[in-house]
Amino acid sequence: MESLHGCGPAPAASFEEIKARAEKTLCRTYSRYPVGVRAARGSRIWDFDGREYIDLLAGIAVTGVGHAHPQVNAAMLRQMEKLTHVSNLFYQEEQVLLAEKLLASNHCSKVFFCNSGAEANEAAIKLARRFQRKVRGEDRYEIITLSSCFHGRTLGALAATGQARLQDGFAPFPPGFLQVEAENMEALRAAVSPACAAIMLEVVQGEGGVRPLSRDYVRAVEDLCQERGLLFIIDEVQAGMGRSGHWWAFQHYGVKPHIFTSAKALANGLPMGAMLCTEETAQGFDYGSHATTFGGNALCSAAALAVLEVMEKERLPERAARLGLWAKHRFEGIAAALPGSIREVRGLGLFLGIELAAPGKDLWEALLRKGFILNLTQERVLRLLPALNIAEEDLEAFALALEESLAERK
Ligand SMILES: Cc1ncc(COP(=O)(O)O)c(C=O)c1O
Known part of the structure; x- marks a missing residue:
């Protein structure tokens, strides 16, 4: 059984005090849950007063092997003693071991490491545009995405996300993004112009309310990409890394995207993202085309390698x-x-949504009072993303x- 024993002393300040100081010092972006977290292990979280919660959210699909997994912690500690960061100007064994292991779980042959889901999607969008122009010699740049999707908060990823609520006040956005209704092949076909470079989608829409797309639709999108010379990009930032029941959720659908992205659970809490692509698609980048200072540093790579080993072993x-x-x-x-x-009730594997018949804030609050941490999305979908x-x-x-x-x- 999990225990608070050994999780360190209680915070020096009370929850109310930390809350007030946070409101004063942190930008107003997140509307936070009324819980101050003192420690976390496995699927348990303890608040400032030592109250125990069952964690069904796992840091929003991040701590896939549970909080403070001993094997991941040991790998991080070992790595910190040895090498944390030198930049991508150098060859590092940890990065290569991780790349090889990650690529062994799917059909892709090359990977670009970065720091987040949004950055992985930015890399995917940039690669798709550059591939069409430099490899195919075609001036294609448009990226088509689907209604209710979520691809991140940077300007490019937010343009791809296309939700008015999230875009409010941030215009202008980079041009070249177009959105169509999900599950409507006719609308998608009609939207593909000679300027179209790629179609990007999540096979299970997470923020959109845990909505798995149908098999027929996803396969028809792949066929359309083939037919029209488009790149097929799948965002696995939330659904990937074993959560769906396969390593990658697209593997349930029998498709092979040219590019897919990962982040969240990749390093179990250290900031890490990855963009994976086929050998041919990778030709779209040359030395110097794209870069990141921190992406895939030795510490994050060693942690991610340990995560993959734990997932495989267990x-x-x-x-x-x-x-x-x-x-x-x-x-x-x-x-x-x-x-x-x-x-x-929807979902794949341990990526589950319970859509309520009515808005569910009161129910979410009642469950929190009973000691269960989960998320409410789209006002009425209880979202479960446990370890x-x-x-x-x-x-x-x-x-x-x-x-x-x-x-x-x-
Ligand atoms: C499907 C999907 N893509 C991209 C992102 C953005 O990831 P990050 O917050 O790491 O930038 C998220 C985050 O929730 C996501 O669920």
Whole structure:
């Protein structure tokens, strides 16, 4: 059983004081949960007062092997003693070992390491444009994305995301982005112009409410890319790294994108992203075309390598598939027992969304009071992104609390 023992002393200041000081010093971007985190291990979080929570959010799909995994911690400590950062001007063994292991999990042959999901998507967009121009000799630059998508907050990634709510006040955006309705092949076909370079999508839309796209649609998009000379880009920032039940969520669909991106769970909490591509697509970059100071430094690479080793050794993608299916059925059982409370349970593996019949802020608050940390997206979708090694009993405890809270709400 997880225990607070050994997690260090209580914070010097109270939660209320830290909250007030945070409001004073930190930019107003996040509307934070009313919890100050003191320590975290596995799938447990402890607040400033030592209260224990079951973590079903894992730092928004980041700590895939759980908080403070001993093997990942040991790898980081070893690496810190040896080499943290020298820049990408040098060859580093850690980066190569990671690249080889990461590439072995899919069909791609080259990788560019960076620091976040948005940066990985920026690299994907830049590579697609440069490939079309420099390798194919065609002036294609337009990137088509789908309604309700989310690709990040930098100007390029936000232009790709295309949501008015998130773009408010930030115009002008870089041109060359176009959005079409998801699951509508006719609209997509009509949107492809001679200037189109690529189509980019998440096979499971995360921020958009945990919405897996249909197999027919994703395969038809791949066919369209083939037919029209477009690059197919898949954003695996949230769905990837074993969470869906395969290493990469697109592997459920039987497609092979030219480019895909990863971040979040890659280094279990150290900031890291990756853009992976096929050998041919990689020809779009030359020495000096793209760069990052920190991306893939020895410390982050050693951590990510340890994450992949843990996932492989503990067979976490398979576990996510099995446990995710069990949880989905369990939540569907609650929906059936309490008609009118849950509209739909969606997801792949341990990437689960419970769409409520009504807005769910009160329910989310009740679950937090009962000691469960999860996210509410799109006002009515409870989003679960737990560590892939979370105990089945933790998910069962959540199911009981959900059942109870829904019944209390009636
Ligand atoms: C699918 C997807 N792409 C990109 C991003 C952006 O990642 P980051 O916040 O690391 O820039 C996110 C973040 O939630 C995401 O879910």
